[in-house]
Amino acid sequence: xxxxxxxxxxxxxxIVFPAFDLTVERHExxxxxxxxxxxxxxxxxxxxxLAISSGEIRVNGMxxxxxxxxxxxxxxxxxxxxxxxxxxxxKELLSFYKKLYHSVPKIEDVIRFVKLDTKANTRIHKLTLxxxxxxxxxxxxxxxxxxxxxxxPDQNVDIETKTVFQRLVSHLNELSKAILILxxxxxxxxxxTSRIYRLDEKGLKAYDIQESLMRDWEDGExxxxxxxxxxxxxxxxxxxxxxxxxxxxxxxxxxxxxxLADDEVELGESPVIQFVRFEKIPTRMNDKMILxxxxxxxxxxxxxxxxxxxxxxxxxxSTFKINxxxxxxxxxxxxxxxxxxxxxxQKVREIVTFTRNSFSLILDxxxxxxxxxxxTKMAELKDMMGLK
Amino acid sequence: MTFSMxxxxxxxxxxxxxxxxxxxxxxxxxxxxxxxxxxxxxxKSTLELIYMIINMGLVLVGTYVQASLIAEEKEKNTLRGLMxxxxxxxxxxxxxxxLSFIATAVIVTGSILLMNYNPGHVPAVVxxxxxxxxxxxxxxxxxxxxxxxxxxxxxxxxxxxxxxxFISFMKPFMEKYPILTFIEYLPNMQMLxxxxxxxxxxxxxxxxxxxxxxxxxxxFIHILAVYVYKKRMVEE
Numbered sequence: 001x002x003x004x005x006x007x008x009x010x011x012x013x014x015i016v017f018p019a020f021d022l023t024v025e026r027h028e029x030x031x032x033x034x035x036x037x038x039x040x041x042x043x044x045x046x047x048x049x050l051a052i053s054s055g056e057i058r059v060n061g062m063x064x065x066x067x068x069x070x071x072x073x074x075x076x077x078x079x080x081x082x083x084x085x086x087x088x089x090x091k092e093l094l095s096f097y098k099k100l101y102h103s104v105p106k107i108e109d110v111i112r113f114v115k116l117d118t119k120a121n122t123r124i125h126k127l128t129l130x131x132x133x134x135x136x137x138x139x140x141x142x143x144x145x146x147x148x149x150x151x152x153p154d155q156n157v158d159i160e161t162k163t164v165f166q167r168l169v170s171h172l173n174e175l176s177k178a179i180l181i182l183x184x185x186x187x188x189x190x191x192x193t194s195r196i197y198r199l200d201e202k203g204l205k206a207y208d209i210q211e212s213l214m215r216d217w218e219d220g221e222x223x224x225x226x227x228x229x230x231x232x233x234x235x236x237x238x239x240x241x242x243x244x245x246x247x248x249x250x251x252x253x254x255x256x257x258x259x260l261a262d263d264e265v266e267l268g269e270s271p272v273i274q275f276v277r278f279e280k281i282p283t284r285m286n287d288k289m290i291l292x293x294x295x296x297x298x299x300x301x302x303x304x305x306x307x308x309x310x311x312x313x314x315x316x317x318s319t320f321k322i323n324x325x326x327x328x329x330x331x332x333x334x335x336x337x338x339x340x341x342x343x344x345x346q347k348v349r350e351i352v353t354f355t356r357n358s359f360s361l362i363l364d365x366x367x368x369x370x371x372x373x374x375x376t377k378m379a380e381l382k383d384m385m386g387l388k
Numbered sequence: 389m390t391f392s393m394x395x396x397x398x399x400x401x402x403x404x405x406x407x408x409x410x411x412x413x414x415x416x417x418x419x420x421x422x423x424x425x426x427x428x429x430x431x432k433s434t435l436e437l438i439y440m441i442i443n444m445g446l447v448l449v450g451t452y453v454q455a456s457l458i459a460e461e462k463e464k465n466t467l468r469g470l471m472x473x474x475x476x477x478x479x480x481x482x483x484x485x486x487l488s489f490i491a492t493a494v495i496v497t498g499s500i501l502l503m504n505y506n507p508g509h510v511p512a513v514v515x516x517x518x519x520x521x522x523x524x525x526x527x528x529x530x531x532x533x534x535x536x537x538x539x540x541x542x543x544x545x546x547x548x549x550x551x552x553x554f555i556s557f558m559k560p561f562m563e564k565y566p567i568l569t570f571i572e573y574l575p576n577m578q579m580l581x582x583x584x585x586x587x588x589x590x591x592x593x594x595x596x597x598x599x600x601x602x603x604x605x606x607x608f609i610h611i612l613a614v615y616v617y618k619k620r621m622v623e624e
Contacts, residue, residue, distance in 0.1 A: 072473070
């Protein structure tokens with residue numbers, strides 16, 4: 001449906017985004033996570049406000065220049081800064097768009113779907129921000145394009161509207177529409193899709209969303225369970241600032257709204273660190289943060305609840321729990337060899353059997369460090385190496 | 389995309405509902421009618437006075453409503469959405485022009501009736517009025533394209549109204565300063581001239597030149613509007 005080929009944009013000396021390819025097909029929900037600048041540039045290109053210098057955007061095989069209104073009739077936009085005829089009532093506005101687009105969807109059904117049936121005859125300027133946004137969802141649905149492009153669809157809206165949006169997306173998906181969401185908020189992207197890309201000056205990157213995380217996010221969507229999720233995150237926050245209890249207390253006593261906002265940022269940002277293959281493990285030395293590439297690490301020990309990274313014979317305390325480190329490092333060939341040890345398998349030279357039930361791993365470093373290996377983990381390791 | 393009357397009427401209806409709830413506009417609309425009542429009651433008003441009020445109606449309704457319709461789309465940031473819709477530029481402007489034209493026709497007819505004005509040669513005067521209305525709509529489009537909000541359009545409309553309503557009282561100055569004779573060719577002056585001839589009971593042949601000049605103005609103002617529109621669209 002929507003086909004972007006080799007599209008790039010330079011503004012004076014800076015790269016807004018280098019050439020990238022992206023295809024959005026029917027039945028697909030794609031989210032593009034990007035900065036505001038990138039988003040505006042891309043939207044201006046899609047709507048033909050900004051000339052495309054290199055690359056092309058095709059809808060059903062035609063560019064805007066070739067297709068004109070035929071191109072535009074295929075694409076529907078929900079823009080963040082879109083104005084509307086505020087003197088009209090919800091129903092009047094929607095019937096205007098229905099006539100304008102000669103479209104099929106029934107106004108009553110759409111109004112009910114976006115939960116505005118009690119406000120159908122209310123003028124739009126009397127509605128709240130969230131309700132106005134729902135009117136926009138309805139308007140876009142009435143337009144009934146083949147490709148739906150949403151810009152920040154659920155920014156600053158209430159939970160009801162977020163739920164409506166998620167239902168809308170899954171409904172449109174069933175109607176075999178193509179959906180593209182442009183957002184700067186990871187949460188709104190993860191809420192509706194697992195096809196998430198990041199677009200910035202380094203290009204287009206796909207996020208690898210793990211299923212378990214997806215489930216977490218989906219749970220979070222339901223208002224009843226969102227508190228649970230929040231609690232979970234507060235806990236995380238606490239453990240992070242665990243070294244400095246004073247800090248923790250400060251942040252707890254700070255304004256509650258702030259706290260929530262922070263949480264939001266946290267929700268949005270933390271997966272970013274996790275999903276990108278490029279990542280470093282932070283450690284704390286006195287006042288400094290030192291970042292290590294996972295392959296540098298020899299092994300990790302957890303001692304009295306404090307994890308320590310062993311690198312070339314030096315010890316660096318880490319702020320993460322051993323379970324978190326195990327999760328983050330698994331893809332780098334790290335192995336949880338013991339309840340309180342994670343070892344970098346690339347650095348293991350020998351596996352020594354002391355007794356029938358006691359094993360040790362000898363590392364390939366100068367001091368031939370030994371790391372304990374528990375019996376159950378020994379079996380797992382053997383399986384991994386294909387031994388019986 | 390083919391031309392669709394359904395879209396034109398959709399735009400017309402939408403604009404009617406939207407603009408009729410805008411107090412700035414609705415209060416301005418009744419002004420020519422009030423003027424007609426005040427000046428027209430005695431039934432002895434001069435042709436100049438009658439045409440001052442008719443021209444005021446044309447400017448305040450034709451030009452101002454049209455300008456507000458366009459300026460409001462820009463002010464509320466909805467013009468872009470309309471441009472992205474299947475409605476063509478022609479359909480959008482036709483819908484708006486149609487609404488302004490209907491409003492103008494209603495108000496001007498109303499004020500003529502209130503003033504008990506009886507034009508001698510009805511068809512000639514009606515044709516001239518319709519042509520003038522089209523000219524004022526074009527002028528409104530132009531103002532709408534050049535302003536950013538309804539309030540701004542309301543400000544700009546004041547000098548325009550003065551030029552087209554009160555200039556007929558400048559005739560004495562024209563004899564004094566020959567440089568001002570170009571005023572003679574403004575559409576409102578042509579209208580007045582035509583009306584005077586119609587009153588005197590002449591036929592179509594005598595007012596032909598007046599009509600031709602008004603047609604010239606209509607063509608000129610619409611070409612200008614199209615030019616400004618294209619230029620603005622490139623800028624945005």
